[in-house]
Amino acid sequence: MRAMDFDHLLSARTLATTPSGIRRVSELKATLKDPIDLSLGQPSEPVPEAVKQAAIEAIRADKNGYTITRGIPELQRRIRRDLHEHHGWPLDEDAYGVLVVAGTSAALVLAALATLNAGDTCVIQDPWFVLYPPLAAMCGAEAALCDTYPDFRMTAARVAPLLTPRTKFVLCCSPSNPSGVTLSQQEVYDLADLCRERRTLMISDEIYDRFAFPEGAALKPSDAGFGRAPSPATVRPGREPWSELLLIRGFGKTYGCTGWRMGFVAGPNRLLAEMTKLNQYNFVCAPSMAQWGCLAALDTSIDGIISTYARRRDMVVAALRDVCELPPPTGAFYAFPRVPERLGLTASEFCRKAYERSVLIVPGGVFSRRDTHFRLSYAAPDATLERGLAAIADLMRGA
Numbered sequence: 001m002r003a004m005d006f007d008h009l010l011s012a013r014t015l016a017t018t019p020s021g022i023r024r025v026s027e028l029k030a031t032l033k034d035p036i037d038l039s040l041g042q043p044s045e046p047v048p049e050a051v052k053q054a055a056i057e058a059i060r061a062d063k064n065g066y067t068i069t070r071g072i073p074e075l076q077r078r079i080r081r082d083l084h085e086h087h088g089w090p091l092d093e094d095a096y097g098v099l100v101v102a103g104t105s106a107a108l109v110l111a112a113l114a115t116l117n118a119g120d121t122c123v124i125q126d127p128w129f130v131l132y133p134p135l136a137a138m139c140g141a142e143a144a145l146c147d148t149y150p151d152f153r154m155t156a157a158r159v160a161p162l163l164t165p166r167t168k169f170v171l172c173c174s175p176s177n178p179s180g181v182t183l184s185q186q187e188v189y190d191l192a193d194l195c196r197e198r199r200t201l202m203i204s205d206e207i208y209d210r211f212a213f214p215e216g217a218a219l220k221p222s223d224a225g226f227g228r229a230p231s232p233a234t235v236r237p238g239r240e241p242w243s244e245l246l247l248i249r250g251f252g253k254t255y256g257c258t259g260w261r262m263g264f265v266a267g268p269n270r271l272l273a274e275m276t277k278l279n280q281y282n283f284v285c286a287p288s289m290a291q292w293g294c295l296a297a298l299d300t301s302i303d304g305i306i307s308t309y310a311r312r313r314d315m316v317v318a319a320l321r322d323v324c325e326l327p328p329p330t331g332a333f334y335a336f337p338r339v340p341e342r343l344g345l346t347a348s349e350f351c352r353k354a355y356e357r358s359v360l361i362v363p364g365g366v367f368s369r370r371d372t373h374f375r376l377s378y379a380a381p382d383a384t385l386e387r388g389l390a391a392i393a394d395l396m397r398g399a
């Protein structure tokens with residue numbers, strides 16, 4: 001029997017979307033004998049024991065059904081306490097909304113669905129996180145690309161010329177995937193000020209908020225800026241960030257539980273109510289046992305995990321600093337080195353040479369209009385990272 005032809009049934013939306021380039025690279029892994037995988041944003045550290053236990057106990061205690069769409073009240077309250085303690089948000093539950101979501105991806109999709117009409121625009125950084133352009137395309141909107149080369153800072157000065165009356169939001173990602181660059185407190189405040197002046201929404205994707213390692217080697221948990229990235233959510237005189245900012249945070253990267261699909265979004269009541277309504281019709285609720293696990297997570301210290309990543313960041317800088325242009329990696333667990341111009345190679349060509357040496361890295365063209373840099377993830381065991389860095393440095397030296 002001939003297979004049915006589906007082309008006439010498919011939407012322009014799906015046909016315009018290409019598969020994630022990161023997945024393509026990781027699929028190559030299956031073809032390599034002894035792969036050195038620096039391609040994925042999957043933390044190498046296991047989920048902390050107390051977090052695993054809390055999820056297991058929830059399953060055993062039959063907490064396996066739907067939860068209310070907003071998330072279990074215990075987690076809601078714990079998130080509010082965190083926002084109060086770290087950013088000065090009010091304890092009054094009427095002041096702002098919180099929605100626990102099935103991964104930060106769900107938060108981004110709900111935010112786009114709640115705000116974008118066909119013909120609207122939103123501003124995203126170039127290089128972008130792979131989900132950002134399809135977010136706009138899914139809603140028939142357009143993503144205006146903010147060119148952040150060569151320092152990868154999405155500053156207010158770079159965003160301002162892109163704003164129009166149809167700009168619904170500016171999506172800021174700091175610490176950034178793919179560049180690993182973290183904006184300063186002043187830079188994120190400036191962006192928030194610009195959005196307010198121009199009556200557009202600032203969305204702050206802070207999935208890597210805890211992966212903050214200011215410049216300098218051998219950081220300790222007591223060092224300024226360790227493990228907490230500057231956020232526009234932090235209260236300052238005369239401003240109420242909870243009533244003008246959409247804050248998105250995740251649990252997956254922080255606690256190594258990306259497969260649990262957990263995140264949350266907090267911000268203006270009206271917007272949160274609309275996103276919660278939409279959530280009732282698609283994601284419904286975040287996984288129940290994972291909500292209990294993440295409740296325990298918020299009481300678990302991750303200083304050890306962050307120290308491990310800070311040390312790996314130092315390994316990356318030490319290995320590549322002298323062989324290429326390397327925007328200082330200060331957050332997330334990515335570096336975005338430039339392929340040395342004297343090699344005369346695009347990033348895709350360079351990455352193919354790396355694959356020949358079994359090293360998996362992602363060419364910049366997957367995240368950008370340019371194909372001059374590549375993303376290296378240091379969410380990999382030390383030994384893997386060490387081997388990968390040695391091979392990349394050799395390639396850069398032309399060896």
Ligand SMILES: Cc1ncc(COP(=O)(O)O)c(C=O)c1O
Binds near residue numbers: 258
């Ligand atoms: C910047 C950024 N935002 C959102 C996500 C999606 O994360 P989640 O797994 O929580 O949906 C990722 C995942 O890599 C990311 O890097």
